[in-house]
Amino acid sequence: MASVAAVTRILLGKNLLNSGRVAVLPNTGFVKFYSAAPTYENIKIETVGAKKNVGLIQLNRPKALNALCKALFIEVGKAVKDYDADDSIAAIVITGNEKAFAAGADIKEMQNNSYSSNQRNGFLQEWEDVSNCGKPIIAAVNGFALGGGCELAMLCDIIYAGEKAKFGQPEINIGTIPGAGGTQRLPRYVGKSKAMEIVLTGNFIDAQEAEKMGLVARVFPVEKLLEETIKLAERIGTHSPLIVKMAKQAVNQAYETNLRAGLLYEKSLFYGTFATNDRKEGMTAFIEKRAPNFKND
Template identity: 45%
Template sequence: MEFETLLYEKDGNIGIITLNRPKFFNALNDVLMRELGQLIDQIAADDEVKAVIITGGSKAFAAGGDIAYMLDADSLKAEAFIALCHQTIDKIANLPKPVIAAIAGLALGGGCELAMGCDIRIAAEGTTIGQPEINLGIMPGAGGTQRLARLVGEGWAKQLIFTGDPIDAQTALSIGLVTKVVPLESLMDEAKKIAKKLAGKAPIAMRMAKTCINYGGSVDLPSGLLFEQKTWSFLFSTADQKEGMKAFLEKRKPVFQGK
């Protein structure tokens, strides 16, 4: 499948998605979000892919929503677009495979929200991250008011959203918005290193761990703990659990089959 706004390649068992609207600093419009959702569906069905990287190149991960596209939208068109954004980002958040955001340049507005839908975020030095929507007379709508507060706490979320002021990569690291900052020239190598490490883990356990974390963020602690208990017990019905523990006792590297 060919895409107008995306590039996609496979490096072994890693899927690499590159947002590809360089003239517009990868600003998010309906075509990009629809294509991204379609590609995520394709990856979900591809058993060869064990981990995913989403990037935007060296100048911009995504500079936000496409303002020219949104300018004259009425409330119905606006809701249709933001519903599409939610649908696509939710697909990424719930993909049963780990997703790494490799962020460089600008990650503003919808770009920051797209990155927050990923499981792990690493940023290049010099990256600018923020939610500047307040300066446009709107607010974050693609998950920013919800995911940002869950990631960095209400205080930082309100400061970033209320002021619209961006932060640099080191500040993003200090508040937990990203987990690592690396030189720009090392960004993709680091992302691939992490992706290859994750791709070598037990696929079912990885999927269940992601499901537990996601579920736990929306329920009370006792419900989350019970879900974890049942999910953990389920893993003892898998061949991967037997292989992992047997390999540990035999002091060798496990060979997981995803079964």
């Protein structure tokens, strides 16, 4: 067996010992390998909240006002899927910076696309990683949320906005239309007439109007936005993760079917909660006048 000193020299030579992925166990000569946290170029990730149960994804292309290039969205999708699979994470927050949540798609990147290349390569397919997430996702929007930025916010389950936020679908100004849900999700938020006005003019709407129309749930001072959004995520995290997921599925169904079919779907999920231990624990705790101890079961 190699000595600890010899193992250490080998690891130092390979730049592994200080990487956070490898440690030499004292007095044994054995090496322990740790899985490396993913590194990203276009986003920052962090677990936040008092219980470290909120996954924070910050778009990080400040010079481009967080324009949504393909590489950025691949990273967002990867981070969302990782948080969705992590049992310690209750909810996810996506944000940008004070100047921009995301000021649209990266026009330079898509300028030379063709119809056939879009079809062949499944252009914008990566966006489904966000919409398929089972856990609640909250958008914390400061600054511009335009085009793809507005569509990304609408992919989330709840939108909180800073008081200076601006929303819009200005694709009409560059000879195209929204392509990641803008013409479909916006009418479901604000109604047909208002959605038509926004899409056909390319005009922006401010945070206060967005709240009035139902696009945004709440508006906060810029410096309070992220704090309040994390509080919301933490509040959601006090509930059963299993039941939260079922509730999210039921609400989303309302946007994808007619009322009768939606009511049947809701009832089937409601009945399904009675097969869970968390439903039993929740009702028992209520009757016993104590806080529930949910087990995600």
